Amino acid sequence: MKPRKIRAVVLLSGGVDSTTCLALAASKGREVYAISFDYGQRHRAELAAARRVARQIGCRQHRVVRVEVPGAGASALTNRAIGVPKRKSRAAIPVTYVPARNALFLAHALSWAESIGAFEIWIGANVVDYSGYPDCRPAFLRTFERMANLGTKAGTEGSRFRIVAPLLRMRKIEIIRLGLRLGVDYASTLSCYDPSPRGRPCLRCDSCRIREKAFKNIE
Amino acid sequence: MKPRKIRAVVLLSGGVDSTTCLALAASKGREVYAISFDYGQRHRAELAAARRVARQIGCRQHRVVRVEVPGAGASALTNRAIGVPKRKSRAAIPVTYVPARNALFLAHALSWAESIGAFEIWIGANVVDYSGYPDCRPAFLRTFERMANLGTKAGTEGSRFRIVAPLLRMRKIEIIRLGLRLGVDYASTLSCYDPSPRGRPCLRCDSCRIREKAFKNIE
Numbered sequence: 001m002k003p004r005k006i007r008a009v010v011l012l013s014g015g016v017d018s019t020t021c022l023a024l025a026a027s028k029g030r031e032v033y034a035i036s037f038d039y040g041q042r043h044r045a046e047l048a049a050a051r052r053v054a055r056q057i058g059c060r061q062h063r064v065v066r067v068e069v070p071g072a073g074a075s076a077l078t079n080r081a082i083g084v085p086k087r088k089s090r091a092a093i094p095v096t097y098v099p100a101r102n103a104l105f106l107a108h109a110l111s112w113a114e115s116i117g118a119f120e121i122w123i124g125a126n127v128v129d130y131s132g133y134p135d136c137r138p139a140f141l142r143t144f145e146r147m148a149n150l151g152t153k154a155g156t157e158g159s160r161f162r163i164v165a166p167l168l169r170m171r172k173i174e175i176i177r178l179g180l181r182l183g184v185d186y187a188s189t190l191s192c193y194d195p196s197p198r199g200r201p202c203l204r205c206d207s208c209r210i211r212e213k214a215f216k217n218i219e
Numbered sequence: 220m221k222p223r224k225i226r227a228v229v230l231l232s233g234g235v236d237s238t239t240c241l242a243l244a245a246s247k248g249r250e251v252y253a254i255s256f257d258y259g260q261r262h263r264a265e266l267a268a269a270r271r272v273a274r275q276i277g278c279r280q281h282r283v284v285r286v287e288v289p290g291a292g293a294s295a296l297t298n299r300a301i302g303v304p305k306r307k308s309r310a311a312i313p314v315t316y317v318p319a320r321n322a323l324f325l326a327h328a329l330s331w332a333e334s335i336g337a338f339e340i341w342i343g344a345n346v347v348d349y350s351g352y353p354d355c356r357p358a359f360l361r362t363f364e365r366m367a368n369l370g371t372k373a374g375t376e377g378s379r380f381r382i383v384a385p386l387l388r389m390r391k392i393e394i395i396r397l398g399l400r401l402g403v404d405y406a407s408t409l410s411c412y413d414p415s416p417r418g419r420p421c422l423r424c425d426s427c428r429i430r431e432k433a434f435k436n437i438e
Contacts, residue, residue: 035289065287070254070327071334093372100330103370107326108289111319115290140370147366151322151359153312 290318
């Protein structure tokens, strides 16, 4: 009898980091359950990218979950009355920050994980190229993990959830090199915060800029 | 100029505990933002109760947020194929446990709280009469609070979120006595896990049983 594969829920936005994270989980032999979020983001085109890469890399299941983010009004990503900055921002935490987004996303992932007996939750969070978001920081992820083990049935009955963030301290260029080694087709991904309705990147927002710079340096 | 009232987001299911918690927050002079969740619960009639008590007690705002709970299939509250137990259960954690429910609910509350500058999140969690749910335990709530302060813009920029759980160690009968002193109309509340479509309680589930016993002992 073949041993059962370790199950992992992987957060997948369809951008460079989460796609690389998904490819890495698959390459490590995980049975992968990808989860994406439809949360009223202006870059909803990323969900098409998420579907593409989920198909290319191969997942046991890919769910797109609707999330009504109560604090959506405060972010440029979810409130069209606030513009996405098109030049380098000097704010410590950018206006694209969505209140408690990763707490929300990880809580959804945790709920699914517990119900299918997956004790790893993979997230492509990264603090090097883009350290502005508080909910990507190591201390936040560590504390979420502790909370997950205290607040779930599985966690209190002896299983142990782990938040796996393998890209946390990698530079964007290293992430892309890793993905290329794993066979990721980055043409399928979308990083832009403010794409055209058909998913064409603006090439001017922070997220586009960081991505383009990394790809240029790789060539 | 009158000083601005302290804002509080209060989780409101429409049952005895959350209603008392709401009344307490209001009595302490908080400007109250109540939040309820439509998550596919079989006792969706509780939302009508939540609307009633929110109106009676008075809230600055009451939001009902839709939540797609990814682990819903695992719980008797959200999967109609699983029956709600109608006698005293001996399981440590009952089948009505919903994977990561309070992590999900609190994350939604946190997102709203951050966007409106509310730094208190009140929850009617209680460990005395009904200690089965891991996501009602003090250590879980404490760790969620820590996570909230690490993973938000406000939390990392000097504000401090607090999870306020004033009923945590009270017995049900004490909770009801407190509510009665505050003028709560418990006839408006609904505690049942398995009510009729019109909201008539079954009087046999755990939640009904605990409620009835407390009211009987008060008379």
